[in-house]
Every structure is written in C-alpha cells, then in structure tokens.
Amino acid sequence: MAKKRGVKYDKIIDAAVKVIAKNGYHHSQVSKIAKEAGVADGTIYLYFKNKEDILISLFEEKMGSFVGHIKETMEKEESTKQKLFILIEMHLKQLEKDHDLALVTQLELRQSNISIRLRVNEVLKGYLKLIDSVILEGQENGLFDTDLDVRIVRQLIFGAIDEVVTNWVMKDHRYELAPLAASIHAFLLKGLAKAT
Amino acid sequence: MAKKRGVKYDKIIDAAVKVIAKNGYHHSQVSKIAKEAGVADGTIYLYFKNKEDILISLFEEKMGSFVGHIKETMEKEESTKQKLFILIEMHLKQLEKDHDLALVTQLELRQSNISIRLRVNEVLKGYLKLIDSVILEGQENGLFDTDLDVRIVRQLIFGAIDEVVTNWVMKDHRYELAPLAASIHAFLLKGLAKAT
Amino acid sequence: MAKKRGVKYDKIIDAAVKVIAKNGYHHSQVSKIAKEAGVADGTIYLYFKNKEDILISLFEEKMGSFVGHIKETMEKEESTKQKLFILIEMHLKQLEKDHDLALVTQLELRQSNISIRLRVNEVLKGYLKLIDSVILEGQENGLFDTDLDVRIVRQLIFGAIDEVVTNWVMKDHRYELAPLAASIHAFLLKGLAKAT
Amino acid sequence: MAKKRGVKYDKIIDAAVKVIAKNGYHHSQVSKIAKEAGVADGTIYLYFKNKEDILISLFEEKMGSFVGHIKETMEKEESTKQKLFILIEMHLKQLEKDHDLALVTQLELRQSNISIRLRVNEVLKGYLKLIDSVILEGQENGLFDTDLDVRIVRQLIFGAIDEVVTNWVMKDHRYELAPLAASIHAFLLKGLAKAT
DNA sequence: TATGAATGAGACTTCATTCAT
DNA sequence: AATGAATGAAGTCTCATTCAT
Numbered sequence: 008m009a010k011k012r013g014v015k016y017d018k019i020i021d022a023a024v025k026v027i028a029k030n031g032y033h034h035s036q037v038s039k040i041a042k043e044a045g046v047a048d049g050t051i052y053l054y055f056k057n058k059e060d061i062l063i064s065l066f067e068e069k070m071g072s073f074v075g076h077i078k079e080t081m082e083k084e085e086s087t088k089q090k091l092f093i094l095i096e097m098h099l100k101q102l103e104k105d106h107d108l109a110l111v112t113q114l115e116l117r118q119s120n121i122s123i124r125l126r127v128n129e130v131l132k133g134y135l136k137l138i139d140s141v142i143l144e145g146q147e148n149g150l151f152d153t154d155l156d157v158r159i160v161r162q163l164i165f166g167a168i169d170e171v172v173t174n175w176v177m178k179d180h181r182y183e184l185a186p187l188a189a190s191i192h193a194f195l196l197k198g199l200a201k202a203t
Numbered sequence: 204m205a206k207k208r209g210v211k212y213d214k215i216i217d218a219a220v221k222v223i224a225k226n227g228y229h230h231s232q233v234s235k236i237a238k239e240a241g242v243a244d245g246t247i248y249l250y251f252k253n254k255e256d257i258l259i260s261l262f263e264e265k266m267g268s269f270v271g272h273i274k275e276t277m278e279k280e281e282s283t284k285q286k287l288f289i290l291i292e293m294h295l296k297q298l299e300k301d302h303d304l305a306l307v308t309q310l311e312l313r314q315s316n317i318s319i320r321l322r323v324n325e326v327l328k329g330y331l332k333l334i335d336s337v338i339l340e341g342q343e344n345g346l347f348d349t350d351l352d353v354r355i356v357r358q359l360i361f362g363a364i365d366e367v368v369t370n371w372v373m374k375d376h377r378y379e380l381a382p383l384a385a386s387i388h389a390f391l392l393k394g395l396a397k398a399t
Numbered sequence: 400m401a402k403k404r405g406v407k408y409d410k411i412i413d414a415a416v417k418v419i420a421k422n423g424y425h426h427s428q429v430s431k432i433a434k435e436a437g438v439a440d441g442t443i444y445l446y447f448k449n450k451e452d453i454l455i456s457l458f459e460e461k462m463g464s465f466v467g468h469i470k471e472t473m474e475k476e477e478s479t480k481q482k483l484f485i486l487i488e489m490h491l492k493q494l495e496k497d498h499d500l501a502l503v504t505q506l507e508l509r510q511s512n513i514s515i516r517l518r519v520n521e522v523l524k525g526y527l528k529l530i531d532s533v534i535l536e537g538q539e540n541g542l543f544d545t546d547l548d549v550r551i552v553r554q555l556i557f558g559a560i561d562e563v564v565t566n567w568v569m570k571d572h573r574y575e576l577a578p579l580a581a582s583i584h585a586f587l588l589k590g591l592a593k594a595t
Numbered sequence: 596m597a598k599k600r601g602v603k604y605d606k607i608i609d610a611a612v613k614v615i616a617k618n619g620y621h622h623s624q625v626s627k628i629a630k631e632a633g634v635a636d637g638t639i640y641l642y643f644k645n646k647e648d649i650l651i652s653l654f655e656e657k658m659g660s661f662v663g664h665i666k667e668t669m670e671k672e673e674s675t676k677q678k679l680f681i682l683i684e685m686h687l688k689q690l691e692k693d694h695d696l697a698l699v700t701q702l703e704l705r706q707s708n709i710s711i712r713l714r715v716n717e718v719l720k721g722y723l724k725l726i727d728s729v730i731l732e733g734q735e736n737g738l739f740d741t742d743l744d745v746r747i748v749r750q751l752i753f754g755a756i757d758e759v760v761t762n763w764v765m766k767d768h769r770y771e772l773a774p775l776a777a778s779i780h781a782f783l784l785k786g787l788a789k790a791t
Numbered sequence: 792t793a794t795g796a797a798t799g800a801g802a803c804t805t806c807a808t809t810c811a812t
Numbered sequence: 813a814a815t816g817a818a819t820g821a822a823g824t825c826t827c828a829t830t831c832a833t
Contacts, residue, residue, distance in 0.1 A: 163366065433795095555779065638819070
C-alpha cells in the first residue's frame with residue numbers, strides 16, 4: 008500500500024517535478040522519474056498507487072505548504088488591503104522561486120485528465136477559501152462592495168492572478184514576476200471597492 | 204494533402220467536438236471521430252494532417268468566428284463601457300450556446316501538448332487584441348486609468364473571464380452563464396477606472 | 400481489364416522506373432507513379448491489374464528488349480568467344496545506359512515479394528537460354544570443357560556478371576561499367592575452357 | 596535500451612529466422628515472432644530497437660560465425676587451391692545445414708530496404724576479405740594470374756557462389772548443395788589461373 | 792476512357808504496472 | 813523494502829484499390 012512518508016517518497020516527488028518540467032507531462036514516463044529519483048521502477052509503486060497518484064500527491068504536497076505559507080503571513084497583517092497584497096505577492100513569489108514547480112502547476116498538470124483536474128480543484132479549495140476570507144473581511148469592514156457575489160469574485164481574482172503566472176511561464180520566465188503584484192493588487196482592489 | 208474545405212471537413216470538425224466533449228481528449232480515438240462523422244478512418248487524413256491537426260483546426264475554425272462575432276458587435280457600440288460589456292457577455296453567451304464546444308475549449312484543449320498550446324495562443328491573439336482595443340480606447344477618452352500596463356491588465360481581464368467559464372464547465376453547466384456578465388463587467392470596470 | 404498497349408501504358412511504365420529509382424520501392428506509392436505519368440490513380444488500373452503487375456510488366460517490357468538486343472547482336476558473330484564477349488558487354492552497356500533502370504533491376508525489384516521474384520525468374524529464362532546456347536556451342540566446337548554442368552555454369556556466369564552490376568549500382572555508378580567486360584570475359588573464358 | 600545478450604535475445608533471433616523463413620519478411624509481424632519465441636510482444640523491444648534491428652542483428656549474429664568458421668578452417672590448410680575449395684564448400688555446407696537461415700539470407704533479407712542492405716554489406720566485408728586473401732595468396736605464389744583486378748574478381752567469385760545458393764533456395768532445396776562445390780571450384784580455379 | 796475522392800484493413804511500438812526474487 | 817525484467821493492451825496512420833461520375 009502507498010505510504011505517504013519516507014525519504015524516498017520525497018525524492019520521488021521532487022524527481023517528478025524535475026522530470027515533468029524538463030520533458031513535459033507526456034514524455035515523463037514512470038521509469039524516467041524512477042531513474043531521476045534513484046530508485047527502481049517498482050519502488051514507485053510502494054509509495055504511490057499509480058502514476059496519477061504521483062501527480063496528485065505532488066500537487067497536494069507542494070500546494071499544501073504554498074497555501075499554508077500565505078495563510079500564516081496574512082494572519083500577521085491587520086489591514087485587509089494589505090492581506091490581499093500579501094496573497095497576491097506570495098502567490099507570485101512562491102512560484103517565481105521554483106521555476107520547475109511553476110511550469111508543472113501552470114502548464115503540465117493541466118494536461119492531465121479530468122479526474123486529476125477535479126482532485127486538483129479539491130486542493131485549490133484551501134486557497135480559494137483564503138481569497139474568500141479576504142473578500143468577506145473587506146465587505147464586513149465596509150471596504151469592499153457588499154453587493155459582490157463572493158463565488159464569482161473569487162473566480163475573477165483567482166483567474167486573474169493565475170493567468171498572469173501562466174503568461175510568465177509561457178514567456179519562459181523572461182521577466183520578473185513578483186513586481187507585478189502591485190499592479191494586480193491595485194486593479195483588484197479597485198474592482199472590489201464600493202462603487203462610488 | 205490536407206484540404207481545409209468541404210462538407211466532410213465540417214462534418215469531421217463537428218464530430219470531433221462532440222466526441223471529445225463526450226469522451227475526453229485522450230479517449231477520443233480517430234476511429235470514433237470518423238464513425239461519428241460518418242466517414243472512413245482514412246478519410247480523416249484527406250482533410251487533416253494528423254490527429255493533432257483536427258484539434259488545432261477545430262479551435263481555429265470555431266474561435267475564428269467567435270472573435271469575429273464579438274468584434275462586429277462591439278464595433279456597433281459607441282460607449283467604451285458598453286463595448287466591454289459586449290465583449291464579456293458575448294464571450295459567455297457564445298460558449299453557453301454550445302456546451303460541447305465550451306467543454307472542449309475550456310478543458311480538453313488544454314490537455315494537449317505544448318505545441319498545440321502555442322498554436323492556440325496564436326489564435327487567442329486576435330481576442331486579446333480586442334481586449335487591448337477597449338483598454339486603450341478607455342484610456343484615451345479618460346475613462347480608464349492611464350497608468351495601467353495594458354499587457355498586464357489584458358491578462359487580468361482574460362484570466363478572470365476565462366476562469367468563470369471554466370468553473371461553469373466544471374460545474375457541469377448547472378447554472379446560467381450569460382447573466383454573470385453584469386457582475387464581471389462591474390468588477391472589471393471598477394478595476395480599470397481611474398483611482399479616485 | 401488490363402490492356403497491355405497504349406501511350407499511357409508506356410508512360411506508366413517509364414514513370415514507375417523513374418519513381419522507384421528515385422524513391423525506392425517501398426516509397427513508390429501508386430499515386431506517385433500516377434502523378435509522374437500524368438494520369439489519375441484509377442487510370443493505372445485500366446492498364447495494370449495491380450501494383451505488382453506494374454513491376455512485373457516493367458521488367459518484362461524492359462528485359463524483353465534487353466535480351467532481344469543481345470541475341471540479335473550475338474547472332475551476327477561467328478566466334479563463340481566473341482559471342483560470350485558480346486553477351487557480357489551488352490549486358491553491362493545496356494544497364495550503364497539507363498541508370499534508373501539499373502537501380503530498379505539490381506536493387507529495388509529484389510525488394511519485392513517472392514511471387515514477383517518467381518515471375519522475374521521466368522523473364523530471366525530467356526537470358527539464361529542465351530548463356531546456355533553459348534556454353535553448348537563452345538562445348539560442341541571443342542572450345543569449352545564438356546564436363547561442365549550447363550545448369551551450374553549458367554548460374555556461375557549469370558551470378559558473376561550480375562554481382563558486378565550490382566556493385567556498380569551500389570557504388571552509385573561512380574565508375575564506368577562497360578570497360579569491365581574484358582576482365583570478366585577473360586575470367587569466364589578461362590573458367591569455361593578445357594582443363595589443360 | 597536494447598541488450599545484445601541473454602537467453603531471450605537468442606530465442607528471439609531464432610524465432611525470427613523460423614517465422615521469416617515460413618511466412619516471408621512482409622508477413623512476419625512482430626507479434627508472430629514474439630509468439631514463436633515464447634515472449635510478450637513488448638519484450639522484443641527490450642532486446643531490439645525495432646523490427647529492422649531484429650533483421651540486422653540476425654544477420655550479424657549468424658554471419659559473424661559463418662565467416663569465422665570458414666576463416667578458421669581455411670587457416671588450417673596449406674594449399675591455396677585447397678583454401679579456395681574450403682571457402683566454397685563451407686559456404687555451401689553452412690547454408691545447406693540450415694534451410695531456414697538460407698531462405699532468409701538469400702531471399703528475404705534482400706527484400707529489406709536499402710539501409711538494411713548497406714548494413715548487410717558491412718557484414719559481408721569480412722567475407723569478401725577472405726576471398727581477397729585467397730586471390731592475393733594465389734597471385735603471390737604464382738598460381739593465379741597477376742593481371743586480375745582483385746576488386747572485380749572478388750565480385751565474380753562471390754556472385755557466382757551466391758547465385759548457386761540462391762538457385763538452390765528458389766528450387767526449394769530440392770537437390771544437394773554441397774556437392775556442387777567441386778564444379779564451382781574447378782571453374783573458378785581455371786578462371787583465376789594464369790592464361791596459358 | 793478517365794477521374795480522384797473515399798475506403799478500411801492492418802501493424803509497430805510504447806509504457807504503466809506486476810511479481811518473482 | 814527493493815528490484816527491474818517482463819508483460820500486453822491499445823491506437824495512429826498508410827496506401828492499394830474501388831466506383832460513382
């Protein structure tokens with residue numbers, strides 16, 4: 008049965024990120040990942056149920072801490088505006104820090120089939136909740152428009168940030184990503200604000 | 204060589220949309236598409252270079268008119284605000300009208316490999332130019348903030364709308380999409396506006 | 400039904416030689432031959448039963464005159480020795496004259512399946528009979544060893560000449576072929592002669 | 596990657612000879628060879644790069660020892676005449692011993708494409724060198740005509756023997772092959788001898 | 792006679808997964 | 813726990829041949 012712990016577990020996850028980033032999802036055979044991880048093909052199946060499970064675990068593993076870090080940092084902030092900025096900037100910063108991971112999450116992971124996409128969405132829920140919490144807080148303290156439908160606006164915000172990251176990846180990370188946080192923040196903040 | 208016209212060409216494209224929407228890209232064998240189109244397997248290759256070419260052609264074919272329609276309708280409008288609304292609403296309406304097509308463009312097409320993604324981006328350029336034109340017009344007539352970086356804002360707008368559509372598809376088209384245009388429009392309009 | 404005459408019949412044969420020489424047997428599709436001949440694919444089947452039939456007809460057509468020419472010229476000679484020389488030299492000269500044909504007969508035609516090979520052998524019989532006639536004449540007039548088994552020696556002679564031509568083709572016709580007739584003639588003549 | 600050793604490697608080679616001899620090259624599907632060898636289809640690809648590689652390996656494997664055996668035996672002989680006899684007789688004997696192999700080397704292998712033919716020629720070089728060595732030795736010890744062009748005569752000898760074998764195969768091995776060595780030897784010996 | 796669009800059978804190869812060691 | 817050789821299902825594409833016009 009798949010064990011979700013162990014030195015090799017982490018090795019395999021990291022190897023998968025590296026191999027997929029380098030070769031693309033469709034050319035990342037299990038054997039290639041095993042080789043990169045320094046284990047035998049069969050060993051993979053002691054830690055993961057199947058190939059899909061590597062992908063999902065990879066995303067859960069990496070995104071778990073991704074969301075965790077943002078949450079922690081946001082909680083240290085008082086201002087709602089500032090919280091939104093933290094969310095955006097850390098989103099960008101964390102992906103900018105790890106080009107391979109960004110490539111995998113923005114492009115390669117989306118080439119997987121629908122069942123993986125749905126699992127990915129589950130993981131994203133944690134992130135979307137963070138967005139929700141900012142929106143609600145802003146509405147409560149009179150900063151944001153209370154007419155906004157949280158479910159829609161959450162998508163607008165996530166879609167906007169996500170698209171910026173995807174573009175950066177598609178352009179081969181040729182420019183700095185984190186500095187774009189300010190513009191995005193300004194735009195979204197206005198969008199969220201009460202109509203004047 | 205591949206002929207890009209003819210009754211069967213259209214039949215195959217339509218069959219591909221249907222089959223891919225139903226079975227997913229990776230389970231849509233050429234033989235299945237051929238059967239749905241009512242032609243022999245080999246006939247596919249009289250009209251398309253290979254399987255990938257079906258996908259790309261499908262997107263080019265459908266998106267060509269998609270962008271064309273929006274552009275036409277926008278040009279009949281005077282107001283910049285209204286033009287943005289047209290863009291958003293028609294984007295939603297056109298995809299809502301054809302569930303299968305929406306499924307293919309929002310989910311299945313993105314599962315294809317990078318080379319297809321790049322071709323898709325080429326087609327999208329026409330749409331992004333439309334967005335640009337609205338932004339620039341708004342900046343020129345003093346409606347929008349002139350500090351906005353068009354390249355970034357274009358991504359924010361596209362990403363936002365696209366994410367809303369993707370969510371709708373993922374939720375199995377369980378709600379009406381076009382009515383969301385108003386909220387999206389309001390949000391983006393504020394985001395684009397001059398800071399007060 | 401296949402008609403063995405007509406302008407197009409010849410055109411198709413010549414096109415086949417050209418196309419096969421250029422592209423190799425396995426890349427010489429019927430459609431390519433048709434295009435080179437300036438006829439429609441279907442027209443081929445008005446003149447030939449199937450693709451194999453083109454090949455066999457090609458060989459029969461070309462080899463018929465090949466053997467005919469040699470026979471005619473040999474008959475003008477008195478001397479048995481000289482007849483053998485004629486046979487060898489004309490064999491080489493006729494193939495040297497038409498590089499494409501040489502390529503097809505020496506290499507490409509042999510890539511076809513066994514059934515074609517057997518038909519080819521039928522055509523070759525006429526040539527082998529010519530060889531036989533020289534051997535027998537030599538034996539009768541006391542020039543050649545009467546102990547020789549005609550069936551074997553015929554093979555030795557044909558195999559020897561054929562190999563020389565094949566080598567020349569494989570070496571891209573980089574040297575002159577006909578001048579080799581003298582050496583071959585000398586060698587075979589000695590081989591045929593009475594033991595001393 | 597393809598491993599060139601192992602029990603299964605040999606099994607597959609032998610199965611290939613058998614299957615190709617029986618069905619002909621073009622009707623010898625990989626699956627048929629795998630079945631005959633008692634392995635799974637995919638196993639073939641653990642040992643061979645592709646189908647072509649089976650053919651080439653088969654030839655290299657079998658011909659390597661073919662030439663080796665002749666060479667060894669020839670070296671035990673003193674007399675040049677006798678060496679030539681050994682070469683001819685062993686050539687015939689070795690192929691007569693294995694009808695399937697003879698069928699494959701004389702007919703089926705020559706149906707393959709040019710790239711294989713060139714690889715085959717490489718392997719044949721070892722054999723041609725053997726022939727050369729005999730010719731040169733004969734010339735040195737005054738037995739053979741020193742005017743002979745080795746490059747041509749080598750082709751005459753090889754072509755002659757090869758044709759005899761091919762005929763035997765085409766005639767379904769209906770007669771004994773090895774006994775023909777004497778006639779061939781006598782003929783070639785005279786051909787090689789000094790003109791009197 | 793001639794056309795050429797349409798047909799559809801057929802095979803090589805990949806790669807996720809297993810299991811004997 | 814770890815290995816890695818072996819498995820075998822599954823799908824794209826080619827091309828000789830046909831037949832309605």
